[in-house]
Each structure stands twice: as C-alpha cells, then as structure tokens.
Amino acid sequence: xxxxCGGNHHQPAASVVGVCLRASGDNNDNGGExxxxxxxxxxxxxxxxxxxxYTLTNMRDxxxxxxxxxxxxxxxxxxxxxxxxFGLGDATGALLWAVALWYLSPVQLLLxxxxxxxxxxxxxxxxxxxxxxxxxxxxxxxxxAPLWIKAAAASACLxxxxxAAGVLEAGLGDPTWSISSGIGALFAAGIFEVGRPKRLSxxxxxxxxxxxxxxxxxxDVRLQxxxxxxxxxxxxxxxxxxxxxxxxxxxxxxxxRDMVRNWHPGVERxxxxxxxxxxxxxxxSMSSSSSSSSSSSSSSSSSSSSSSSSSARSAAVAVGSVDGGEQxxxxxxxxxxxxxxxxxxxxxxxxxxxxxLLDAIAAEEAQKEQQQAAGGSMxx
Numbered sequence: 001x002x003x004x005c006g007g008n009h010h011q012p013a014a015s016v017v018g019v020c021l022r023a024s025g026d027n028n029d030n031g032g033e034x035x036x037x038x039x040x041x042x043x044x045x046x047x048x049x050x051x052x053x054y055t056l057t058n059m060r061d062x063x064x065x066x067x068x069x070x071x072x073x074x075x076x077x078x079x080x081x082x083x084x085x086f087g088l089g090d091a092t093g094a095l096l097w098a099v100a101l102w103y104l105s106p107v108q109l110l111l112x113x114x115x116x117x118x119x120x121x122x123x124x125x126x127x128x129x130x131x132x133x134x135x136x137x138x139x140x141x142x143x144x145a146p147l148w149i150k151a152a153a154a155s156a157c158l159x160x161x162x163x164a165a166g167v168l169e170a171g172l173g174d175p176t177w178s179i180s181s182g183i184g185a186l187f188a189a190g191i192f193e194v195g196r197p198k199r200l201s202x203x204x205x206x207x208x209x210x211x212x213x214x215x216x217x218x219x220d221v222r223l224q225x226x227x228x229x230x231x232x233x234x235x236x237x238x239x240x241x242x243x244x245x246x247x248x249x250x251x252x253x254x255x256x257r258d259m260v261r262n263w264h265p266g267v268e269r270x271x272x273x274x275x276x277x278x279x280x281x282x283x284x285s286m287s288s289s290s291s292s293s294s295s296s297s298s299s300s301s302s303s304s305s306s307s308s309s310s311s312a313r314s315a316a317v318a319v320g321s322v323d324g325g326e327q328x329x330x331x332x333x334x335x336x337x338x339x340x341x342x343x344x345x346x347x348x349x350x351x352x353x354x355x356x357l358l359d360a361i362a363a364e365e366a367q368k369e370q371q372q373a374a375g376g377s378m379x380x
Contacts, residue, residue: 048186090165093178098161100185102154104192109185119196126153141209142202211251214242215259225264227279234260237280 105122127145130152131138136145165178200208218238235256238245245251260278261267268276 053183089175090169090178093168093175093182094158094161094165096161096179096182096186097164098158100182100189101157101160104185104189108192109188117195123153123157126156141205144202211245211255212259214245215256216263218242219260219263222281223263224279224281225266225277228274228276229279231257231260231269231273231275233280234275234278
C-alpha cells in the first residue's frame with residue numbers, strides 16, 4: 001500500500017496498515033483527492049465564520065433587508081436559472097450549505113454522537129469514486145485529481161446545498177432557516193477540519209514513504225512482537241542503523257512512535273515511555289541464527305551428498321543385477337540352442353540310418369528266395 005498525495009494526504013496519529021501513512025483517515029481504500037496543502041484552511045474557516053457572526057450581529061437590520069426582503073430582479077434571475085421560488089436569502093443559505101458539505105456531511109456529524117469520527121471529507125470521497133470509475137491512478141503517490149473531477153465534486157456539493165435550502169424553504173417558508181443552519185453546518189465543518197489529520201503534499205508523502213520503508217526493513221530484522229522495552233531503545237537502534245535519521249529534525253520521535261504502532265498495532269505504551277508486546281532482538285541471536293542456518297545448510301548439503309552416494313551405490317547394484325540377469329538369460333539361450341542342435345543331429349542320424357536297415361532286410365529276403373529256388377531244383 002502506498003501514501004496518497006496531491007495535497008490531500010493526512011498523517012493519522014497511528015493508524016494505517018501496509019504503509020506508514022494514508023491519504024484520508026482510517027479507511028485505507030478511500031483516499032482523498034483534490035484540494036491543496038491545507039494547513040491554513042481551518043483557520044480560514046474560523047475567520048470566515050467569526051467575521052460572518054460579527055457582521056450579522058452589527059449589521060443585522062441591513063442584512064435582513066437585503067436577504068429576507070424579496071427583490072424582484074434577483075428572484076427573476078434565480079427563476080431564469082431554474083430556481084423558481086428562491087430569493088437571495090435562499091441562495092445564500094444554499095451557498096453556505098455547499099461549502100459546509102465540501103468538508104462535512106450530515107451523516108458524519110450524526111456519527112460523532114455514536115462515537116465514530118470519520119476523518120474523510122465528502123469531497124474527497126466523491127473525487128475518489130469518480131477517479132476509480134474513470135480508471136485514474138488514485139493509488140499513486142503523486143496523484144492529483146484532474147480539474148474536471150474537482151468541478152464535478154464541487155457541483156455535487158452545490159446541488160446538495162441547493163437541495164437543503166429548498167427543503168427548508170418548502171417546509172418552513174422562511175430563508176432564515178437555511179442561512180442559520182448553513183452557518184451552523186459551516187462552523188461544525190471547521191471543527192471537523194481542525195480534528196482531521198494533517199494533509200500532506202506530494203513531496204512530504206514521498207519522503208514519508210521512504211522513511212516507512214527504512215523503518216519497516218529495520219523492524220523486520222531487529223524487532224520482535226514479544227517482551228518489553230523502552231521506546232528510546234528502539235529509536236536509538238533505528239537511528240544508529242540509519243545515520244541520516246540521527247537528527248530529530250529529520251525524523252521526530254513522534255513519527256517513529258507512529259511507525260512502531262503501525263508495524264505492530266498490538267503494542268502498548270505506558271506514560272513513562274515503556275513499550276509492551278515489543279522488544280529488540282539480541283545481536284547475538286542474529287549471529288547465532290545465521291550460524292545455525294549455515295550449519296543446517298552444510299548438514300543438509302552433506303546429507304544430500306551422502307544420499308546421492310547411497311543412491312549411486314544402489315543404482316550400481318541394480319545395474320549389476322540387471323547385467324547378471326541378462327548374462328543368465330544369454331547362457332540359458334545358448335544352452336537351449338545347443339540342445340536343439342543335438343536333437344536335430346540325432347534326428348538326422350536316425351534318418352540316415354533308416355535306409356541301411358531297409359537295404360539289409362531286402363537283401364535277407366532276396367537270399368531266402370534264392371535258397372528256396374535252389375532247393376526246388378535239386379532231385380529228390
């Protein structure tokens with residue numbers, strides 16, 4: 001998350017997650033757009049309200065004649081603009097309400113009585129909605145609302161002021177109510193503006209973002225969310241690590257205190273400056289943890305090498321067994337081939353011996369026939 005700029009950035013007491021500061025109050029997703037670096041706006045509002053009260057008190061009769069006595073020319077001009085039935089008093093009340101609605105909405109005023117202090121201006125909310133709807137880079141640090149978005153937000157506030165004055169005129173029939181209620185709303189807006197966090201410029205927001213990144217990196221390494229310590233120990237360790245922040249003018253302790261709370265929202269601070277649920281990590285634990293990590297890495301590498309050697313031996317045994325099996329198969333194949341060749345030779349010998357036996361039998365029969373023939377021819 002990032003700091004939102006453009007002259008609309010606030011510096012909350014201690015309240016934003018993801019970055020040290022956010023643009024507009026406690027809602028991290030709805031930042032403020034538009035406006036200027038407004039350190040003097042509350043004073044200007046009080047000056048305006050005070051001068052208005054003084055003028056109304058001392059010139060009440062003259063102003064009453066101007067505001068409450070309907071002038072035909074003014075009424076006709078307002079009717080031509082679409083505000084039929086409006087007089088100068090109603091127009092003044094609408095303008096007062098429009099300025100008040102730029103800084104404060106009636107809903108925010110009612111929520112104060114319920115214990116909910118909303119630090120976002122209604123105009124900032126409107127410009128943020130319009131910026132997101134038109135795909136503007138509203139989350140960028142250097143974002144500034146375009147002029148047409150500011151004009152649209154001002155038109156919406158003016159329409160709200162006209163609506164408030166019209167409702168009061170229709171319901172009560174007297175422009176006094178719109179003027180008096182508009183002055184009261186403007187005074188309440190001035191009080192709200194005093195209570196709102198400081199609005200940052202682009203340069204201030206960028207500087208604050210850089211400081212937060214440095215502190216977050218320091219806190220992730222040197223702080224732990226347990227234990228107890230004095231805030232001066234944390235501040236001293238941080239300033240010792242970053243020499244550019246050793247001067248309190250560059251980065252005051254109040255900013256560091258806000259960053260500690262932002263890094264760990266559960267931290268508790270006593271009146272004497274002691275912090276609970278947070279402490280510094282011992283320097284020895286950092287070195288021991290690094291050495292233990294290196295030893296664990298070396299042991300893991302040795303175990304991996306031993307496992308690789310054992311796997312190589314098992315692979316060699318497996319290859320040997322495969323080779324032995326192949327040799328046995330080859331020997332069995334050779335013996336089988338030898339047996340087959342012996343059977344073939346025996347069959348060939350038997351086939352070769354069969355003609356000689358037939359010849360012997362034929363010769364014996366021929367000899368017997370000769371003997372019979374010789375015996376028959378002898379005299380009895």
